[in-house]
Amino acid sequence: MTNIITIKKPTDCHIHLRDDAYLKRTVADAAAQFNTIVVMPNLTPPIAAIEDALSYRQRILNAVPATDKLNPLLNLYLHKGTTATLVKDVANTPYILGFKLYPRGATTNSDAGIDDISQFYNIFAAMEKHNVPLMIHAEDNSPTTDIFDRECFFIDKHITKLHKAFPELKITLEHITTKEAVEFINESPANLAATITAHHLWINRNDVINTKIKPHNFCLPIAKRKEHQQALIDAATSGNSKFFLGTDSAPHTQEDKETACGCAGIYTAKNAIELYAEIFDNKGALSQLEGFASINGPHFYNFSPANDTIEITKRQQKIEDKLEFGASIVVPFKSNEQINWSLAS
Ligand code: NCD
Ligand code: ZN
Numbered sequence: 001m002t003n004i005i006t007i008k009k010p011t012d013c014h015i016h017l018r019d020d021a022y023l024k025r026t027v028a029d030a031a032a033q034f035n036t037i038v039v040m041p042n043l044t045p046p047i048a049a050i051e052d053a054l055s056y057r058q059r060i061l062n063a064v065p066a067t068d069k070l071n072p073l074l075n076l077y078l079h080k081g082t083t084a085t086l087v088k089d090v091a092n093t094p095y096i097l098g099f100k101l102y103p104r105g106a107t108t109n110s111d112a113g114i115d116d117i118s119q120f121y122n123i124f125a126a127m128e129k130h131n132v133p134l135m136i137h138a139e140d141n142s143p144t145t146d147i148f149d150r151e152c153f154f155i156d157k158h159i160t161k162l163h164k165a166f167p168e169l170k171i172t173l174e175h176i177t178t179k180e181a182v183e184f185i186n187e188s189p190a191n192l193a194a195t196i197t198a199h200h201l202w203i204n205r206n207d208v209i210n211t212k213i214k215p216h217n218f219c220l221p222i223a224k225r226k227e228h229q230q231a232l233i234d235a236a237t238s239g240n241s242k243f244f245l246g247t248d249s250a251p252h253t254q255e256d257k258e259t260a261c262g263c264a265g266i267y268t269a270k271n272a273i274e275l276y277a278e279i280f281d282n283k284g285a286l287s288q289l290e291g292f293a294s295i296n297g298p299h300f301y302n303f304s305p306a307n308d309t310i311e312i313t314k315r316q317q318k319i320e321d322k323l324e325f326g327a328s329i330v331v332p333f334k335s336n337e338q339i340n341w342s343l344a345s
Contacts, residue, residue, distance in 0.1 A: 002281075003314040004344075007290035009035035009306035010273055013297040014135070014174050014195045014246030016040045016108075016265070017072075019056070021326040023063040026251060029269040031068035033343065035306030036298065038073050038135075038246070041100055042109035046077035050089055053096050073303075075100040075135055079112045084126035091130035097301055098133035098170075099123075103154070106141040107220045108250065108265060113137075117158050124166050133170035133301060138181070139221055148205070151221050152180045159184070163192065172300070175200065175248045177221040179231035185242050186235075193300050195246025196236045196292075198275035199266045199333050204229040215257045216331050219248065220264040236276075236292055237285035244296035247272045253328040268333045271319055275333070277312045277341040311344035 012034045017026040030037050039060065041047035047056055053074040060072045076082070076090060078099040090096050102113030114120060127134055139150035140157055155173070163171065173181055173194040185194045199219065204226040208217045217223065235243045249272065250265030257263065268275060273293060280289045298305045319334045 002286055004311060005277070005286055005289065006309050006311050008294035009308045009310050010245055010293035011036040011038075011297045011305070012247050012249075012269075012272065013038045013172070013244055013301075014040060014197075014248050015269065016042065016248070016250035017060060018251060019043055019059065022251060023059060025323065025325050026249075026269060027060055027063035027070065028065050028068070030249075031064050031070040033269065033273050033310075034070065035294075035308060036071040036073060036303065038075060038097055038297075038301075041075050041077040042102065042107075044109055046079065046109065046112050047074065048077045048079055048081065048112075050076070050086070050093055050096060054093075057095055073097040077102070077112065078114060078120065078123070078134075080114070082120070082123055084122055087123060087126035087132055088130055091132050098135060099127065101134060101136045103137065103139060103141050106137055106139045106150075108252075108263060110137070117162065121165065124162065124169055128166040128169040131170065133172060135172045135174050138173045138176075147222055148224060151176065151178050155181060155184055163188065170300070174246060175221060176232065177224050178228045182231045182235045186240065188242075190242070193242040193244065193296075194235075195248075195297075196232055196243055197246060197248045197266075198268050198272050198279070199223070199248075200229065201233050201236060201279045202275065202334070215262040216333065216335065217266065218257070218262060218264055219250070219266045222264075233279060233283060237280055237283045237288050239288045239291060241291065241296040241299060243292060244300065245272075245276065245293045246297070251325060251330045253325065254322070254331050255328075257331065266333045267323070267330050270323065270332055271317075271334075271339070271343075273310070273312060274317070274339055274341040274343055278339055281314070281341065313342055313344050314340060315342045316340055317342040
């Protein structure tokens with residue numbers, strides 16, 4: 001039985017840090033766990049220009065604790081002002097990885113997202129030409145689409161067509177939640193990949209709504225049936241390099257979650273690798289953890305995995321009840337619960 005593993009320091013290919021006072025905590029938590037992070041641009045206003053991304057990156061770097069180091073890579077928010085010239089400039093700018101596509105209104109801070117994918121074909125053509133990846137929040141949020149069908153509908157309606165039109169375009173389906181998405185990625189060529197969160201490996205929809213409602217397990221895409229959770233576990237632990245770590249960790253305050261109209265998002269950044277390790281251990285697949293967490297993402301995006309390593313040990317820890325975010329409180333995923341793995345400091 002393995003009680004301690006050493007892996008290259010992981011890369012989080014999908015994280016929300018927010019800005020200003022939030023950075024102190026989100027960045028410190030991320031830097032303790034990750035070598036490189038891919039930071040999502042859904043701030044208000046969105047990060048949509050190169051200068052804004054680079055100054056955001058500097059604010060992130062300023063928040064890295066002196067004892068740590070971190071390599072933040074940024075995504076730009078795809079919106080109606082995005083031009084083919086900007087795509088070309090992104091291809092030539094270090095630290096900016098690609099573009100994030102949010103369907104308008106699909107999730108937190110997506111008001112500036114896009115309504116009609118077909119109007120962006122000139123942008124996708126430029127992305128394909130300059131080898132700039134497209135990260136997609138793949139949910140069809142038209143009012144008639146059931147919340148549990150949103151991911152499958154989006155893949156059926158848009159991704160297949162997009163991939164056919166731009167066969168070389170690098171596409172990442174972010175935070176996948178369904179067995180259909182897993183199958184789609186498995187059957188696609190190497191330029192299509194997917195991130196998988198820790199929380200979607202841990203929970204299914206019964207953990208969100210049951211005889212009680214659990215707002216801290218509510219995120220988008222919403223967790224699906226257990227059979228989908230199982231498909232995600234199988235994919236993450238399979239050793240297939242098209243699946244990699246993206247926590248989608250997103251801080252929302254306790255009062256914004258515990259309310260009549262609570263918002264979507266789960267904070268896992270503080271304990272992410274331990275949460276993944278336990279799932280891999282339960283599956284007898286700890287040997288696949290390093291590939292999933294530290295190698296597959298960097299390889300897909302053509303940057304180097306970490307040289308540094310971390311140790312994760314099979315030692316129980318209790319997840320903190322609440323995390324202080326300046327004057328606010330964030331309730332982390334599995335708050336107050338025991339998990340079986342810990343990050344060795
Ligand atoms: C994310 C957030 O809060 O920024 N929320 C979430 O439920 N996942 C946005 C996102 O990735 O959808
Ligand atoms: Zn996200």
